[in-house]
Amino acid sequence: MAGQSSVLARRARRLLKEATRSLVRNRTRSILTTLGIIIGVASVIVMVGVGAGAQADVKKQISALGANSIQVWSGAYRAGGAFLGAGSMTRLSLEDADLIAEEAAHVAAVSAIVRTGGQIIGGSGNWNTQVHGVSPEYLKIRAWGLASGEFITDRDVRARSKIAVLGQTVVDNLFADADPVGQVIRVRNIPFRVVGVLTKKGAALWGGDQDDVILVPVTTAMYRLQGERHVSQIVISAISMEETQTAIDEITEILRRSHKILPGADDDFTIRSQAEVMETMTATQKVMTLLLGAVAAVSLIVGGIGIMNIMLVSVTERTREIGIRLAVGARTLDIMIQFLAESVALSLVGGVIGAALAYGVAALLTRTVGMTTILSPGVVVMAFGFAAAVGIFFGYYPARKAALLNPIEALRHE
Amino acid sequence: MPATRVIEMRRITKDYCVGDVTVHALRGIDLSVERGEFVAIMGASGSGKSTLLNVLGCLDEPTAGEYHLDGVSVRGLSRDEYAHIRNQRIGFVFQTYNLLPRTSALDNVELPLFYDHTGRIADSRVAAVRALERVGLADRMGHEPSQLSGGQQQRVALARALVNEPAMILADEPTGNLDSRTSIEVMALFQELNAQGNTILIVTHEHDIARYARRIVVMRDGLIVTDRPIDGRRDAARDLEAMPPAEEAVLEGSGGGAV
Numbered sequence: 001m002a003g004q005s006s007v008l009a010r011r012a013r014r015l016l017k018e019a020t021r022s023l024v025r026n027r028t029r030s031i032l033t034t035l036g037i038i039i040g041v042a043s044v045i046v047m048v049g050v051g052a053g054a055q056a057d058v059k060k061q062i063s064a065l066g067a068n069s070i071q072v073w074s075g076a077y078r079a080g081g082a083f084l085g086a087g088s089m090t091r092l093s094l095e096d097a098d099l100i101a102e103e104a105a106h107v108a109a110v111s112a113i114v115r116t117g118g119q120i121i122g123g124s125g126n127w128n129t130q131v132h133g134v135s136p137e138y139l140k141i142r143a144w145g146l147a148s149g150e151f152i153t154d155r156d157v158r159a160r161s162k163i164a165v166l167g168q169t170v171v172d173n174l175f176a177d178a179d180p181v182g183q184v185i186r187v188r189n190i191p192f193r194v195v196g197v198l199t200k201k202g203a204a205l206w207g208g209d210q211d212d213v214i215l216v217p218v219t220t221a222m223y224r225l226q227g228e229r230h231v232s233q234i235v236i237s238a239i240s241m242e243e244t245q246t247a248i249d250e251i252t253e254i255l256r257r258s259h260k261i262l263p264g265a266d267d268d269f270t271i272r273s274q275a276e277v278m279e280t281m282t283a284t285q286k287v288m289t290l291l292l293g294a295v296a297a298v299s300l301i302v303g304g305i306g307i308m309n310i311m312l313v314s315v316t317e318r319t320r321e322i323g324i325r326l327a328v329g330a331r332t333l334d335i336m337i338q339f340l341a342e343s344v345a346l347s348l349v350g351g352v353i354g355a356a357l358a359y360g361v362a363a364l365l366t367r368t369v370g371m372t373t374i375l376s377p378g379v380v381v382m383a384f385g386f387a388a389a390v391g392i393f394f395g396y397y398p399a400r401k402a403a404l405l406n407p408i409e410a411l412r413h414e
Numbered sequence: 415m416p417a418t419r420v421i422e423m424r425r426i427t428k429d430y431c432v433g434d435v436t437v438h439a440l441r442g443i444d445l446s447v448e449r450g451e452f453v454a455i456m457g458a459s460g461s462g463k464s465t466l467l468n469v470l471g472c473l474d475e476p477t478a479g480e481y482h483l484d485g486v487s488v489r490g491l492s493r494d495e496y497a498h499i500r501n502q503r504i505g506f507v508f509q510t511y512n513l514l515p516r517t518s519a520l521d522n523v524e525l526p527l528f529y530d531h532t533g534r535i536a537d538s539r540v541a542a543v544r545a546l547e548r549v550g551l552a553d554r555m556g557h558e559p560s561q562l563s564g565g566q567q568q569r570v571a572l573a574r575a576l577v578n579e580p581a582m583i584l585a586d587e588p589t590g591n592l593d594s595r596t597s598i599e600v601m602a603l604f605q606e607l608n609a610q611g612n613t614i615l616i617v618t619h620e621h622d623i624a625r626y627a628r629r630i631v632v633m634r635d636g637l638i639v640t641d642r643p644i645d646g647r648r649d650a651a652r653d654l655e656a657m658p659p660a661e662e663a664v665l666e667g668s669g670g671g672a673v
Contacts, residue, residue, distance in 0.1 A: 007533065014521075014528060025516065324512045327473065328526040328574070329501020331494040407473050411512065 019341040022314070030346060033310045036303030037350025037387055038357060043296035044383045045358035045375060050365070051289025052379075053372030058285055061204070062278045066143045068108070068241050070248060072096075072234040072255070073270045091259065091268050094218065097135065097234045099258055104236075104250040106243045111135035112231040114221040120214065122185030122194075123174035129167075130213045131187060133221020133231075141237045149181040149196030156217040160224060164192040168200045169212040185214075190224060192216065244273045297386070303350065304390035307343050311398035315339065322402050323410025335403035336396075343395025344388055351387035355380050419485070420582050420613045421447035421470065426479035428465050428636075439465040440476070441636035447582070447615065452608040454624035454644075455617045457633035463617050464586070466633065470615065471504055471584045472496045484581040501529050505575025507616075509587035511567040513559040519546060519570045520555040526578045535578070545573040549603060565596035572603060582613040589623050595657060601626040602650035626650050 023030045074091040097112040114133035119126055136152050139145065149165070156163055164185060171180055180194045192214075201210040222228060238247035248271050255269055315322070322335060358380075362373040428440035439462045447453055457463040468474035469481065472488060475496075481488045484503050491499070500506075505526075513522045523545050527538035535541050546555055549569040559567050568588060575583045585604070589597035605626055608614050618624050625648045632640035 010538075011528065021516070320512070321514055324514060325525070325529070326497065327471075327500060327506050327512070329497050329529045329578075331497045331529065333494075334529055408468055411508070 015338065015341050016345075018338065019345045022318075022342060023345060026314075029310060033306050034346055034350040034353070036306040037300070037347045037390065038303075038354040040296065040300030040303040040390075041351050041354025041383045041387050042357040042361060043299050044293060044386065045355060045379055046361050046365075046373070047292035047296040048289060048379045049358070049362050049373040049375045050371060051285065051292050052374040052376065055282055055285040055289065056374055057372050058281045059278065062274055062281065063143075066141055066237060067274055067278075068238045068244060069141055069274045070236040070238060070244060070251065071272050071274075072236065072251065073272075074230070074232075075268065075270065092231050092234055093229065094222070094231055096255060096258055097231065099254050100234065100236060100251055101137075103254050104247060106239050106247040106250060107236050108239045109137035109140045109237040111138040111141055111235050112218045113138070113233045113235060114218055114226060115232045116221060116225050118188045118225075120170065120174065120185055120187055121189075123178065123180060123183060124176060125174060127170060127173045129170050131221060131225065132213055132215050133218040133225070134215050135218050137237075138215065138235070141235050144201060145199040147197045147199045148179065149194070151196055152215065152217045157219050160219040161217055162190060162192045162220060162224065163195045163216065165196040165198060165215040166194055167198050167211040167213040167215075169209055170214055171197055187214070187216070188225060238273075241275060244275050248273060300383075300386060300390060304347070304394040307346055307391060308394035308398060310346075311339060311343050311395055312401070314342070315398050315402040318402075319405060319410045319413040322405050323407050323413065326405065326407035327411060332403040336399040339399035339402050340392060340395045343399070344391035347387045347391030347395075348384075351384045354387070355383065358383075418449045419446060420449050420451075420483070421445060421615075422480070422482040423470075424480040426466075426469060426476045426481060428462075428469060428474070429477045438636055440469065443479070443636075443638060445631065445638065445641075447613065449581075449613055450608070450611050452604070452614045452626075452628040453616070453631055454627035454629070455615060455631045455633065456619060456621075456624055458619070461633040462636040463633050465636075467584060467586055467615075467617050471506060472499045497529075501526055501578065502532070502534075503581040505578065505580040505583040507568070507571050507575050507583060507585035507588045509590040511559070511564075511571045511591075513567055513570055513574075515560070516558055518556050518558055519551060519562070519573075522559070522570055523573045523577050525574060530578060538577075541577055542573075545577040546570070548576060548607075549573045563596075564592050565599055568592065568596075568600050569603060572600075572607075576607070576612070582615060583607070585614065585616040587618055588616055589618070589620070595654075597623065598650050598653050598657070602654060605650050622648075 072092065092112070094112050097110050100107060101110040111134050115130065116133070117128070117130040119128050134152065135157060136154055139151055146165070147168070151165055152161075152163065155161075164187070166174075166180055174180070174185065175183070180197060183194050184191050185194060186192070198211070198215070204210045216225070218231065222231070236247065236251065238244045251271060252267065256267065259268055261268065325335060325338075359375060362375055365371045365373055423443050423445040426440055426443040426445075427438065430437045430439055441462075443466060455463050455466065465474070469476050472483070473496075475489075483499065486499075488496075488499060506512075514525065520539075520542050524538050524542040527535055527541060530538075543552075543555065546552055549572050551566060551569055551573065554562060554566060554570075557566075559570070562570065572583075575585075588604070589600055592600060601623060604614055604616070608628075614627075616623075616627065624630055625644055625646065627644055628647060629643050630640065631638055
């Protein structure tokens with residue numbers, strides 16, 4: 001038994017030695033052939049890594065919005081057969097928000113939002129930004145925090161207080177290094193006292209700067225800035241991500257009752273949950289990843305054709321050598337394994353270098369463009385297996401051609 | 415006793431189709447060779463001696479006839495079964511040596527054992543070293559063919575033919591690329607191996623070389639026309655002694671040869 005395995009080991013060693021020798025002998029040719037595989041493997045890994053990174057980014061940003069959150073817009077998708085955009089009819093009121101907060105059992109927090117904007121004067125200059133009127137619960141729903149000062153209270157909402165909480169971008173542009181808490185800013189010429197500063201939230205998924213905002217009490221925005229009785233949107237936090245659908249059902253029931261919508265009639269509001277958005281976005285990203293991977297896989301196949309080409313040349317060049325081997329008793333399989341060993345060695349070396357290159361490129365992408373790339377070991381193993389498969393698949397035809405040579409003709413070959 | 419008979423050929427024919435024309439390369443060969451014989455096959459080009467050698471060496475299948483090699487019928491076998499017979503029972507020596515280039519003498523000699531899957535020879539390395547010692551190249555094991563003279567290359571080829579302990583050694587014009595002194599040196603080696611009991615068949619067109627064998631077979635038009643023992647057999651070792659001593663330049667200088 002031991003003798004048998006040592007014979008096998010020696011056989012494998014010699015096979016490897018011969019494959020290596022023949023590849024090293026044609027150094028330039030081997031390197032150029034491997035290059036095709038290197039590029040193929042590296043691009044598969046990097047592309048899938050970039051896709052996975054983008055997917056993770058989307059997930060992170062969506063959960064930063066609050067994974068349990070539910071948004072309600074006024075207006076329906078459809079009114080009398082014509083499709084209208086959500087929010088095209090302003091029908092939501094502050095009372096709707098209060099009703100939801102009181103009656104829905106699976107709702108943790110509710111905040112109405114009134115969106116407006118305008119020129120802000122204060123600190124060292126002026127700045128044009130968005131002004132959102134919100135309820136005290138807003139921070140909890142958005143999973144946001146305060147960097148300093150305090151937030152809007154129920155009393156502020158009742159009193160329509162002229163107070164504001166600033167986003168980081170506004171602070172950076174109006175106050176530079178000074179602490180804005182306690183300062184007065186003017187929104188559309190109305191003076192507001194700054195009571196707090198929000199933590200940095202970063203760019204939104206769709207590219208907008210979430211920190212370029214000031215928050216004021218929802219009633220202040222309605223009556224002092226907008227002069228209207230409706231709110232733009234209601235954001236709600238379900239008690240958990242699993243209970244989101246139950247919460248949506250409750251909200252629908254409450255709003256239909258509040259809006260006196262007859263059974264069978266369409267809703268005059270639109271409800272969308274973050275979980276739903278996340279599903280759509282990740283599905284899109286998955287398709288993107290698949291597409292990128294497929295394009296990269298094509299380059300791997302092109303690399304494989306390069307291997308086949310060079311192996312065919314090699315078989316022709318070494319016809320006489322094959323003849324010698326056949327004469328001393330090499331069987332079809334022996335010759336095939338010899339040439340397959342070479343093509344697989346080529347593609348595996350390409351796979352190793354390609355994987356290393358992929359890590360380098362990914363690090364470079366992250367450092368220079370700030371792109372998130374996730375190189376999972378699974379993808380590396382897969383690209384590796386794919387490279388080996390390419391070696392076997394594209395090496396098979398040349399190897400078979402070699403193995404089926406006529407020994408007499410092969411020996412006569414010059 | 416069939417066991418002592420290495421080759422037993424009955425009415426062997428071989429036809430080739432070249433376009434519309436059928437060439438009868440062998441037209442009914444009867445040949446028996448006993449163990450330990452040393453046969454020279456002669457004939458003009460086109461006489462069929464190369465075809466006979468290919469059939470004898472199981473590189474080519476006869477069109478018809480019976481061929482027993484070492485007591486085993488060689489007919490209707492698969493490609494791999496022929497390869498197995500070549501590997502186990504035949505040692506080849508070629509005019510152009512046919513060593514693997516850029517491969518050490520030792521690795522070249524070991525090559526047939528690399529394809530021996532029977533485990534018949536326990537240590538292929540040791541067997542290869544021993545074969546090289548037998549042809550007097552113990553000090554050249556690590557040399558590659560390009561570093562060896564023509565005579566040395568042919569001796570490596572002989573070691574390769576010996577290493578699998580074959581039933582017979584088939585040599586195709588083994589001295590065709592060698593100068594006369596080296597030719598005699600190689601023939602001395604053949605005679606020595608024959609004296610040790612090896613069965614040897616060589617194809618040659620040189621009468622001088624044929625006279626180192628024990629038996630001569632002459633072919634013409636695909637048939638054996640003469641088959642008789644050699645009278646006045648030459649002794650290569652004695653011929654070498656009679657020759658003027660080799661110049662240093664000749665010993666190493668015929669290196670390279672035609673590969």
